[in-house]
Amino acid sequence: MERKSEKIKKVQGFNILQDECIWMRSGIVAFKRCENAYDCNNCSFDKAMTAALRSGKKAADGELRSFREQAKEHSYMERMCRHMLTGRVAVRKCGNDFRCDVCEFDQMMEDVDAIYPVGAVPVAEVAGYRYADSYYYHEGHAWARVEYGGRIRVGLDDFAMKLLGRPSGLELPGVGSALRQSEPGLCLKRDRNEAEVLSPVEGTVIAVNVDVLKQPERVNADPYSQGWLFLVEPERLKKNLESLYFGEIGKDWLTHEAESLQQLIFSEFPAMAATGAPPVDDVYGAVPEVGWDTLVHEFLKTR
Template sequence: MTVILILLMLSVFMTLDYALGRRVVEQPIVADQPDPLPMPQTAEPVWVGGYQLPEDLRYHLGHVWVRPLGADTVAVGMDDFARRLVGNAQHVALPEAGARLSAGRPAFRVTSAVGNADLVAPLSGEVLEVNPRLAAQPTLATDEPYGRGWLVKMKAHDLTSGLRNLMNGSLARRWTEDARGRLDMQLVALSGSVLQDGGEPVADFATHLSGEDWKRLVNEFLLT
């Protein structure tokens, strides 16, 4: 009798174990939703005058970069020069999906402890997607400007023509060196110090300037 009871108990345990095992196996696996416009890996940046400048990107004179994603789609963000000038982002205002942008016109606003800095659209076209991370983590725009801090993805009206008006390669490097020289001269006159030990630009110029001086430099270099 005892043997029979033991066998029955083993049978019950095995049945339960099998049922629970099937339940675990049959749990649906929820995968992350794929990005409709995936971002390719950024090339290793070169350093120009103390600023990072990835060479696989195109640059607008307003210190906004463009990364082609497809036949007529691009990602857009601020460059290293802009993010140091703007300061740590506390809020990022972006146009809604479907909004139409005009090249050279203010399109994005980054708010730091000093004030608001507007950035221009590098191309004309329609916004397809805004970076959803920036609503909760606006600092990504200035902490990781070439990666997770991208601003929008857009469909360009005429990408081929638009890219011809942007810079890359040696032209982008010379432009960055020139901007560094002009900014350093103005910052030395205004604050007396713009370089860390070793000659590198400070991470946040805004903390060294008055609000009025900062706004003037932002408008001058970001073309707003």
């Protein structure tokens, strides 16, 4: 299996919108794609351009003006809200010169996003496990889904849930908690056993799925939608995603993990080799002799 750093280069895709940046639409820059769902207030490019304009930089044919200044010259009906630009709502005009930070409608949309997952995604079967094609996967079997505005929804993949079985409880980070990539971000419990799970991204937790705290079995039943765990406002998003598995590369990795699990079980229980693949729905429950700590260490990459 190739190293992630080599494989990731073959997949240059983000699960985010790639439409024309508003600075490009305004004719201020020749070419720039929006990678932040038109959330200009949290865009590093927008901040850099705004700072450049404030410093008095000029174009060859005269003084540059912010797209916000240009927008003021257009009628209200020509000022499209960022949620309309991305196709999320059919009609919505902007009356705030793209100052989303003072827009009640934008705040309402953000609040909705924090509670509800954005749409269903296609789920395929890979080596007997469910696999969501548009998600990013950490080697410790947590997934990361890039959503509207660049936020990250986090959960556990189907392999992890079938490996350890139905949890009796979950410990999730509180809102405002700071997470670091590849460091413990949550804890899964099954009776007296506990397993720390590594966070797939770095950032600040801004919402937690309280439903799974009340009903942990939701994570098993629907790990990629209703079984999500928490929402993160990420830091260094692009760098974080580069170290995760995605698309066909993720499928290859999951197949490799399934094969590694099979080899582990067959080495401990040679008699099972004659029956074919090891049990998938609840590996620990079917063969607890393999050991909880062994499964957690080998596949969740924690102690």
